[in-house]
Each structure stands twice: as C-alpha cells, then as structure tokens.
Amino acid sequence: MIRGKIHIISACILLISILTACQHSGYKINNSQGSFIKTDSLVGSGRLIEAIISPYRDSLKLEMGKVIGKAEYELSGGFPEGLLSNFVTDLVPVECERNGFQKPDICIVNVKGLRIPISKGDITVENIYQLMPFENEIVYLTMSKDQVLELFDFMASVGGDGMSGASFGINGARAVDIRVQNKRLENRNYIIATSDYLADGGDHFEVFQTAIERKSTGLKVRDAIIKHIKELTASGDMISSKLDKRIYYAQ
Template sequence: MKYINLHKHYFKLFAFVFLAILFTNCNTKKFYKTNYAHSFIHVGSLVVDDALVNSFLTPYRSHIQKDLSKILAYNPQNLDKNDGKWQNKMTNFYADAILETATPVYSKQTGNSIDFCLLNYGGIRSTIAKGNITTRTAFDIMPFENNAVVLKVSGKVVWDLSNFIVKNKVAHPLSGIEIFVDKNSSTITHIKINNILVEKTKEYYLVTNDYLSKGGDNMQFLLNATENHSLNFKLRNMFIDYFTKIDTLNPSVKPRIIFE
C-alpha cells in the first residue's frame, strides 16, 4: 500500500515538472542584441589599382562609353521639368515621345490603339541640356527599369486621375488628353481625349509605366483598370528609339491642363 502511494506521489511530482517545463517553453521568448561590433575601412588614394582587373575591364568600359556617347539627335534648347506649374516643354516631350513610340507597338500586339498617356513627374530624373542628345541622355532622364504598360480604364477613372492631378498641382506628363478647369473654382468642367469629350461609361486605353499601373505615387485609381497589358518595352529604350528617329527635338507647347 505504501508502495502504491509512493508511486502516486512520484507520478504527481513528474506531472507537475512536465507541465512546468511545457508552460515555460510555450511562452514566447524575446531576444535582444546588446553588443555591436564594427570597424571602419578607409578606401582612398592609397588603394592601389589592380592592373589585371583593369586590363580585363577596359574593353568593356570602352564599349559602354562608346555606346553611351553615340549622338542620336540635337536639342536646340534647355529642357527642365521645373519650368512651369502645370506642364512645360519637358513634361510634354516626355509623354508625347512615349505615346508616339508605344502606339504602333501596342497596335501590332493587340490590334487596338492607345488613347492617351500619363506618366509621373518624379520619374523624370534629369534635364536635357542644349546640344547633342546621346544614348546617355536617355539613361539620365530614365535611369530606372520601368516598362510601358497599357491599361484599359473607364471614363470615371479618367476623371479620377484628372481630379487627382488638379488637386495635387503636380505637372505629371500628359499626352492625348486635355483637362479643362474653371479658373475661379479650380474644378474640372470637362475632359477631352483626342478632341472628343470623355464619357464616364466609355473605356479608354492609357499607356503608363508599370510603377503607376500598380498604384504608385498614390494613383490607386489605376488599380481599377479592367485590362493590364505590358509592352515588354522599357521606357528608356523607347526614348532611345524616339531620339534615333528624329533629327532635332522640338517639344510641343500645347497645354494639357487648360484654365478657362
């Protein structure tokens, strides 16, 4: 009888220890790093060039420099995206070039036509100085790997994007579209695409970049597109093609946002 009671005693003790260990292990443990080790490595003029590495890289470097320095066209004036509040020659050229280059590509791929273009002001990363336009120019103004995307959007989305631009007062590059604004109330009165009034129930084809097509720059309204078609064509390469095709850059001065 004593053996049985002793057995029960050890069983209870074992169960208690087991549950205590289980409970302890179930708690979430937090670990904090308290010590940091670092060292400073100075890279300067005392670092000796590696002749072997340089000899290997030289032909590639020369080839890249030759390609980037290739003259494609001529620009008779300085172009800066900051010249103007709502639009300027730089933003006009930026959107016009993409619309003109993308239209035949999209038509060949789908049989449809592009109606207008919207790009983002922040995507223009450089000015275009007066003088020769080279391949490097395209890399300067568009250093990112963005691809052109065509979205099928409703007229309501066109109104949403137009209100967004006017409200935020940002000169986003536009082409193929005209936004008419009441100069007293700063409200949009009507919108035209290819000189035809936009109807909210109709659908339009918009070329933009993949960043904006995903709602970038707070343009979430573009997520309401009913179709999303990538041209697999980088904007940078589109600019290179555009520069190659023309002789002299002559950007449009036609306003896209008109106050009446």
C-alpha cells in the first residue's frame, strides 16, 4: 500500500517537472485533461505510520501536560499596562542575569504577542506555549536618550504596552514624566531587552531598527517564562503580578 502511494507521488512529481520544464523552454499546453482522486482511501492512518508516530506524540503530550506552577489569580493583558505584561517584562531581566548577561535598563514586550492570559490555578507547559507560540528570542539593544524618548512617545501614542524598568505618563500622544530605573532620562545610552520580532520593527516598533547596537542572547522568551515559573514554584511561591502605574494616563 505504502509502495503504491510512493509510485503515485513520484508520478505526480515527474509530471509537474515535465510541465515546468516545458514552460521554461517556451512550449505551451494546448490541451489537458484531469480527474479527481479521493485521497482518503490512499492516505489512511496506517499501522506502520501510527507505530512510528505514537511514541513521539505520547511523549510530547506528557511533557506539555506537566504542571509547572500555580497562579494565585488570572493574569491577563491590558492597556496602558496589564498584569500579564508586567509579569513577563519583570521576569525577562531576571532570567537574562541568571544566564550571565548584564541587567538591562528597560524591558519591552508587546501585549499582542501574549496570546492568552494565565488562568487562575495550575499552569502547564502547554499553557505557556499557547501564551507564547512564537520562537521569539530575547535581544539587547543599545539606544540613546533621544531614541528612548522616541520609543516612549510611540508607546504613548498607542495607549501603552508591556514594559519594566521604567515609567511614564501618557499625555495625548506623548510620554511625560519619564523615569528609567527611578531616574529622569540622562544623556547616556540605555540597554533595552526585547524580542527579536520587535527589534526587527514588528508591531510598528520601527524605532528599534535605529538602535546603536544589537546583541543576541540566544534565550527564547517562552523558555524564560517557563524557567521563571519553575523557579518561583520551587521556592514555594504562587504566580502573581501587580499593577504599579509604570504606564498611566497623566492628568
């Protein structure tokens, strides 16, 4: 049965190759005929295929179902700040330091990239994969004072986003009363930890593309979240977060 499938597939590939070759050589098809073949009877599950896939599927299911922590209450996204984005941006600098990197001044994540909330109760590995389904890597960007100001103005213009290490108020479409590590902006360079997606200008963060320097950490955002939850659980802590007006609407 499998051998028969291979012959059919090979024949299709050969036909496509011939037709493609004809097109490149200048020939045109004047007439063609075709018919539909139901693939249900050809594909099937197959005992051999099932025997090969089953161990990997079962192992993956077991790993994804592992409980790695417990949330004290639901952590969801929001603007201008949210419990979920505060939790993630707070843990990224910690995990970067634990992996030998210097502590960044600021961490930025996009709320839209956090796909589901962390529900109250048990947290599984699968939950975090659903939360962060992308292979985003943490990168370090070096940015000037003016570039940081431009970054915060952009974030203010869209109503806030995920951030730690800094605070600012939103006045219209501008960032006001800016603080970085509890200090006013200084005429120096700042280190910002973010995802490679945002660093590439994703979600309209074009300002990141003007960074003075970019450094890869090799750390996945998702892996950092999983590791941090495991570490908190090992210390006997439940997963929690808080709103602290790191981004707020100025009066």
